[in-house]
Amino acid sequence: MRTEDLIKTLAVDHTMDIAPARMLALAVLAGAVIATLVFAEMLGVRPDVDEAMHTVRFPFKFVVTITLAIAGLALVSRLERPGADWRAAARLLIIPALLIGAAVVLEMIVVPPSGWEPRMVGSNAMICLTAIPTIAVAPLAAILIAMRHAAPTAPVRAGAAAGLAAAAVAATLYASHCTDDSPLFVVIWYSIAIALVTAAGALLGSRLLRW
């Protein structure tokens, strides 16, 4: 086929897929709904949630995870469009990192050193490590499906961003169950769980996001 003929053929085809932003919004919505159902079935919100909301540490977990989810999704929306400036979105990830970093420092000032270890170890580490990846499965699948519909030019990086965003959504849900509210716990165990899902996303991205 001559290139000229190909161009003529392409010009005749007016069918265009739906905008990536809309597709991503639908995917996140669907993924979050399924994740919530999985979370409710598996763990559920902790019973003393009303009292916990009046503390500082419990609500602060959501500030961190929701900020991370927003930054992660912003990154996904850049990485799925060719030529979009993803570095600016990647810099947004500094915000949740600074938030949790500052909270860790404050916690270490407020709590005497003898209290650091018990708070860091907590009582839900294993649940945290299994629950966040499990809850993240549906949002990760949904975001990857949406990204396949777009055109990520760096599949591994795009997959990692999908994993990060899905893990942040899962961590937000899980945070409402977990009774370990210390930033010392969050910075260790949440980070490990989120890193696992991010790595899984990168691996899946390298296989599923090529076009």
Add this chain to the structure above:
Amino acid sequence: MTAALDGDETAYRRLLTALTPILRANARRTLSRMGAPTVDAEDIVQETLLALHLHRHTWRRTDPIGPWVAAIARYKLVDVLRRRGRRAEVTIDDFVEALPAAADQEEELNRHQAVQLVGTLDGRQGEVVRAISVEGADIRETATKLGMSEGAVRVALHRGLKALAQLYKASER
């Protein structure tokens, strides 16, 4: 591009035609730097044009078009080179350099892959894509010839082009 997205076929053809020599020069330069035969350039150009077309929904009207085209072109170039890297390739650098680089002649040499791939498209999609690309029919003529509605021809064409992109991706592995 904005006009093209609004359905202006002439504007769209002009845009793709204007991009073609840039894509071709880019592909040739990269191939010769890699020591691969530059006769493959036209295949890369065609695959890139197809990719630009099928992913034009990922361009936002408020964004500059250049970085978007460049990112897709680069991705496709790397993709093709990666696929070809898996083949044992005899480098015939000097021989190729000596060949006349007349565009028509290279195009002539390179009809093969696209023709082959279009030839392997199945069923209605294949018939529609071949009628339009090889025989140069328009939507209405194709509909009449194949006894389909124009809507069905449009759907088959779009699916056929997507299938063609998949064939490119699967080829040479």
